[in-house]
Amino acid sequence: GQNIDQPTEMTATEGAIVQINCTYQTSGFNGLFWYQQHAGEAPTFLSYNVLDGLEEKGRFSSFLSRSKGYSYLLLKELQMKDSASYLCAVSLNTGGFKTIFGAGTRLFVKA
Amino acid sequence: DVKVTQSSRYLVKRTGEKVFLECVQDMDHENMFWYRQDPGLGLRLIYFSYDVKMKEKGDIPEGYSVSREKKERFSLILESASTNQTSMYLCASKGEPGSYSPLHFGNGTRLTVT
Numbered sequence: 001g002q003n004i005d006q007p008t009e010m011t012a013t014e015g016a017i018v019q020i021n022c023t024y025q026t027s028g029f030n031g032l033f034w035y036q037q038h039a040g041e042a043p044t045f046l047s048y049n050v051l052d053g054l055e056e057k058g059r060f061s062s063f064l065s066r067s068k069g070y071s072y073l074l075l076k077e078l079q080m081k082d083s084a085s086y087l088c089a090v091s092l093n094t095g096g097f098k099t100i101f102g103a104g105t106r107l108f109v110k111a
Numbered sequence: 112d113v114k115v116t117q118s119s120r121y122l123v124k125r126t127g128e129k130v131f132l133e134c135v136q137d138m139d140h141e142n143m144f145w146y147r148q149d150p151g152l153g154l155r156l157i158y159f160s161y162d163v164k165m166k167e168k169g170d171i172p173e174g175y176s177v178s179r180e181k182k183e184r185f186s187l188i189l190e191s192a193s194t195n196q197t198s199m200y201l202c203a204s205k206g207e208p209g210s211y212s213p214l215h216f217g218n219g220t221r222l223t224v225t
Contacts (some may be wrong), residue, residue, distance in 0.1 A: 002170075008151075031211065033213055033214075035213075035214075041218070042201065042216035042217060042218050042219055043154075043201075043214075043216050044216075045213035045214070045215075048211055048213065050211070087153065087154065089154075089214075097142070097161070098144070098156055098159055098167075098169060099144070099156075099205075099214055100156065100170070101146075101153045101154040101155075102153055103151060103152060103153035104153050
């Protein structure tokens with residue numbers, strides 16, 4: 001079966017660094033995506049990893065280890081506006097290239 | 112910028128009604144998707160389509176059907192709405208399936224079935 005796990009909730013302080021982990025077990029792998037979703041809004045694309053290693057994009061970085069089925073999203077210099085849900089998603093190369101999602105991690109940033 | 116538009120933001124329907132949720136994208140994307148999002152369960156794929164008149168079942172297709180008569184439009188149909196179909200429905204589109212191409216989501220339709 002297909003399974004993506006990530007923590008349900010996390011809390012961090014403004015200005016700090018937070019790491020959101022994601023583990024996956026899927027048949028077929030064509031890349032891993034992270035999306036951000038503010039309450040009441042649509043998810044928006046943050047990052048994409050298809051090879052092992054770290055991808056950096058401003059305050060956000062994402063890491064992938066395909067052999068371990070593991071990824072993390074690193075958010076630096078946290079701001080209040082980073083309070084949102086973060087969705088880990090795997091693009092499959094079987095069954096029509098669909099994308100499946102984890103349940104999401106709600107991040108609360110406190111002052 | 113890709114724009115994915117869902118026809119209704121909020122919808123209230125009665126049990127047994129036939130419900131149509133419409134989605135239009137303006138980027139000539141081949142691939143379109145319907146998800147539902149429920150607390151604690153995340154986004155679950157209902158149906159997707161990789162070409163006009165083509166459709167594939169996702170993980171939870173029961174009680175739903177879809178229609179893709181034109182490339183830019185992908186409709187989700189609830190043949191006979193039930194209360195367990197109360198949910199947020201999100202439409203998404205995507206460019207080439209095998210390449211680096213994220214999903215672009217509409218703003219969602221919050222459907223309540225009473």
